[in-house]
Amino acid sequence: MKTTQELVGKRALVTGGTRGMGKAIVENLKAKGATVVTTARSEPEEGTTADLFISADIRTTEGIKVLTERTLDFLGGIDIIVNNVGGSSAPAGGVLALNDKDWMEAINWNLLSAVRLDRNLLPAMMQQKYGTIVHISSIQRTLPLFDSTLAYAAAKAALSNYSKGLSNEVAAFGIRVNTVAPGFIQTKAADAMIERLQEKYGSYEQALQELMSSLGGIPLGKPGQPEDVAELVAFLVSDRAKAITGSEYKIDGGTVPTI
Ligand SMILES: NC(=O)c1ccc[n+]([C@@H]2O[C@H](COP(=O)([O-])OP(=O)(O)OC[C@H]3O[C@@H](n4cnc5c(N)ncnc54)[C@H](OP(=O)(O)O)[C@@H]3O)[C@@H](O)[C@H]2O)c1
Known part of the structure; x- marks a missing residue:
């Protein structure tokens, strides 16, 4: 991990930073000097390297409200948002095994949590005319696995599309928005x-x-390893990527067979 202090003074929120890629992203941003808040539903047993841990379920509007208020209160503003939370709990069995509840769960978890969080935090970024947002999508946004994760794949496709649209809308405010699409990590x-x-x-x-x-x-x-994704995210949120917005980066060891 690069340990240049290029993110000193930057205030970051990483969702889902207690395990997996989110944890590695928190550690990387911290190592580069950022002040980092993270959230998860359950407090990590081994503690966290983040400066503040906020317990919240961000599939709910109440969870988003608590997270937004406490984050802005603690950081006094926001420069970096990494929307990392997502997942799938749908049963196997193909499309006929998925009911409305499964679809709504996938959309809430993988799309609406990010939409709601961005919507709450964007005014602070727009006011300061600076900010950068990363959405963690998946290669499944164009390579759906149909058995147990079709709703997840469709929600991630929507997240990638939303991310591009948002990037166009907020670029004039000095805010960059990009997507990272991991393969098997x-x-x-x-x-x-x-x-x-x-x-x-x-x-x-x-x-x-x-x-x-x-x-x-x-x-x-x-x-790939969680640290590989963290390094890409850390680049995208840094000023080294100041000309990059509205882009999506696959990080999949070459899995997706097309460009
Ligand atoms: N792993 C892969 O191979 C892979 C591939 C492509 C894309 N992705 C995407 O990459 C992201 C991270 O995946 P991962 O595998 O690193 O995840 P993970 O190991 O399952 O960790 C997920 C993190 O998010 C938190 N979290 C989950 N649901 C939450 C909620 N509703 N509210 C608040 N926090 C929540 C978890 O803590 P709690 O459980 O305590 O809430 C944990 O900290 C996800 O968006 C996933 O879809 C993963």
Whole structure:
């Protein structure tokens, strides 16, 4: 991890910063000098490297309200928002297994949480004529896996589209908005899944290979690490990326076979 102090004085909110990519993003921004607030539904047992942890469920309007008020109160403004929260809890079984509740959950979790948070925090950025926002999407926005994550994939596609539209609208206020679309990233949760699949496939290596094959293969031969995503996000929110807005960066080891 680069430890240049290029984010000193910057005030950041990273959602979902207690595990996986969010945790790595918090650590990277902190290492570069930013003051960082993070949120999750449950407080991490091992503590957090963030300057402030706020317990909130950002699928709810109440959670967004608490998060916005406490963040602005603590930071006195906002320069960086990383909308990292997202996920899928839909059952397997294809499209007919998904009901309205599953679809609304996916849309709330992966799209509306970011829309609501941006809407609450944008006035502060617009007033200071400076800010940068990153939305964490997924390669599934163009490469949907149909069995258990179709609603998730569709919600991430909407997030990517929303991110582009927002970037056009707020560019005149000096605010940059970009999207990062990860492929298979080896978080602890992904590792736990590989370990569970070991029983079926005989070894950890074979289970990993099967998972990569289910995505059509990863040309670089291995999944990415949370720190890889954090490094890309840290670049995008820094002034080194001052000419970049409305862009989407895949970070997938080459998984998506098209440009
Ligand atoms: N891992 C991958 O391979 C992969 C690939 C493509 C895209 N992504 C996307 O990347 C992002 C991060 O994924 P990840 O795998 O690093 O996630 P993760 O390991 O499951 O961690 C998710 C984080 O978000 C928090 N969180 C979840 N729901 C929340 C809610 N409703 N309100 C507040 N906090 C919430 C979690 O804490 P609590 O549970 O305590 O709330 C945790 O801190 C997600 O948007 C995901 O869709 C992941």
